Amino acid sequence: DADVTQTPRNRITKTGKRIMLECSQTKGHDRMYWYRQDPGLGLRLIYYSFDVKDINKGEISDGYSVSRQAQAKFSLSLESAIPNQTALYFCATSTPGRNRQGFSGELFFGEGSRLTVL
Amino acid sequence: QKEVEQNSGPLSVPEGAIASLNCTYSDRVSQSFFWYRQYSGKSPELIMSIYSNGDKEDGRFTAQLNKASQYVSLLIRDSQPSDSATYLCAVNRAGTASKLTFGTGTRLQVTL
Numbered sequence: 001d002a003d004v005t006q007t008p009r010n011r012i013t014k015t016g017k018r019i020m021l022e023c024s025q026t027k028g029h030d031r032m033y034w035y036r037q038d039p040g041l042g043l044r045l046i047y048y049s050f051d052v053k054d055i056n057k058g059e060i061s062d063g064y065s066v067s068r069q070a071q072a073k074f075s076l077s078l079e080s081a082i083p084n085q086t087a088l089y090f091c092a093t094s095t096p097g098r099n100r101q102g103f104s105g106e107l108f109f110g111e112g113s114r115l116t117v118l
Numbered sequence: 119q120k121e122v123e124q125n126s127g128p129l130s131v132p133e134g135a136i137a138s139l140n141c142t143y144s145d146r147v148s149q150s151f152f153w154y155r156q157y158s159g160k161s162p163e164l165i166m167s168i169y170s171n172g173d174k175e176d177g178r179f180t181a182q183l184n185k186a187s188q189y190v191s192l193l194i195r196d197s198q199p200s201d202s203a204t205y206l207c208a209v210n211r212a213g214t215a216s217k218l219t220f221g222t223g224t225r226l227q228v229t230l
Binding site for chain 2: 097111
């Protein structure tokens, strides 16, 4: 089984619907992230959480919300989906991993959730 | 200007050649630099990290960092068809904890 599991893997929905993407991990990491990937735009950070009580907006949080239900679970919601939210969504985890230069850790990605909003 | 810039490619190299992938970044206080590999339809995976100016070698991979020029590169020696993938450059800026900013990636094709 994957260490970082995303559900659903594929979802097609209609404009205006509420969608939840779920992520669970067995790596024991405190830090969890949601990214979206679009052709030509790369990976962009939506939200991140360093522990259950610490949730932060990333660079493109508008239209999204998150919930950190437990150390191992981090969900992304689209309250009212729109077509430009069609993308590949990745959940990731990391340790704090820090050396003198800065972050020295590694992001571990889930397999991705492909969302299509019609 | 994008924070992290990469040529989208595709970069095509013959099997056995050296592939050179380049990345520039705009924020001078960037501290940590990473190369992730992403096969088509798969998730990214870390292959190299570098923190200090100079070269860092790991097997067939060499990462090079020049902070004065705000430039980081990845060399792949003896390129194999299995190296065909998209390579993502990622940067951690000072004061941003473990947040990474990714480039758009360079697609590498290794031809037989």
